Amino acid sequence: MISSAALELRHLRYFVALAEEQNFERAAARLGIAQPGLSQQIIKLEALLGVSLLDRSRRSLRLTRPGLELAEQGRRVLGLAESAVEAVHRAAKGDLERVAVGYVASAAYSGVLGDALSKFKASRPGVEFQLIEIEMRQQLEKIADKTLDLGFIRPPIALPAGLAAEIAMREEFVVALPANHAHAASPSVALKSLAGEVFITPRQPPDVGFHRNTIAACREAGFVPDINSSGRDFITIASMVVLGTGVALVPRSFQCVQLPGIAYTRLKGSSVTSDLAIAYRKVEPSPIIKSFIAHFKKSLSRDEDSF
Numbered sequence: 001m002i003s004s005a006a007l008e009l010r011h012l013r014y015f016v017a018l019a020e021e022q023n024f025e026r027a028a029a030r031l032g033i034a035q036p037g038l039s040q041q042i043i044k045l046e047a048l049l050g051v052s053l054l055d056r057s058r059r060s061l062r063l064t065r066p067g068l069e070l071a072e073q074g075r076r077v078l079g080l081a082e083s084a085v086e087a088v089h090r091a092a093k094g095d096l097e098r099v100a101v102g103y104v105a106s107a108a109y110s111g112v113l114g115d116a117l118s119k120f121k122a123s124r125p126g127v128e129f130q131l132i133e134i135e136m137r138q139q140l141e142k143i144a145d146k147t148l149d150l151g152f153i154r155p156p157i158a159l160p161a162g163l164a165a166e167i168a169m170r171e172e173f174v175v176a177l178p179a180n181h182a183h184a185a186s187p188s189v190a191l192k193s194l195a196g197e198v199f200i201t202p203r204q205p206p207d208v209g210f211h212r213n214t215i216a217a218c219r220e221a222g223f224v225p226d227i228n229s230s231g232r233d234f235i236t237i238a239s240m241v242v243l244g245t246g247v248a249l250v251p252r253s254f255q256c257v258q259l260p261g262i263a264y265t266r267l268k269g270s271s272v273t274s275d276l277a278i279a280y281r282k283v284e285p286s287p288i289i290k291s292f293i294a295h296f297k298k299s300l301s302r303d304e305d306s307f
Contacts, residue, residue: 010041015045101149102132120291143281146281149280154275164282166296168296169275172251172266175266176248178262191221191267199225200228200246201214203230215227280293
């Protein structure tokens, strides 16, 4: 495996331009370089990574699976780099009020993320939020090392020393089923009746987040679930459900994701909830971040519940 230091931003910029333009000539014109030069850079990038990024068996330009992944990750990295440059320029002018916020996708589905940030921005129009979708264990590491300021996470998860979390929402679980499942049309279902199913969870250890919640809910129902923890994200999990790979316990707010071929049904008698929380440093020197945390706590409409 190569060192990430060997991969330069220009490599990502070239490849992302090619992936978006789907044509060497257009991509080269966009980059302001000669087409042969771009072709050589892509070949060097493939050699550097040790994978084929383009499917050369076709006449039209197609990305391989590694190529699709690099294009996606490359856009994120380039976006972060642009945000960093902008932040430096703003800091040089003395007008920077920036908060780097990590979040899991389900925080966006719930509405809590957008609501919390928009309400604070209404009171502090000068604040700039940098939003980064990132797995919650990585969020907590980055909050601890101060490369992220706040994180919207789905407990349970162990918090690193120096971090605290505040519960923002407790949601009941629903079960995502293929639309042709026997229980798909039922208004509710007892989890025990799904004991023979495979339960799809995100790629998490058994003591973290939805993986742990799924195990806890099934054990409460009297059985140990057969777990498939290969879901990269919730859209992937929903797609796996549609394909009949298994079923999934998801927070109620996830019902806003209406893929063709999926159905959601309430659970009978389950006491396990899906919690959404904000994670932050207990000792925070930044006035703007402290102000956001205080504003967030004050805006909670339910009793405060820290863990």
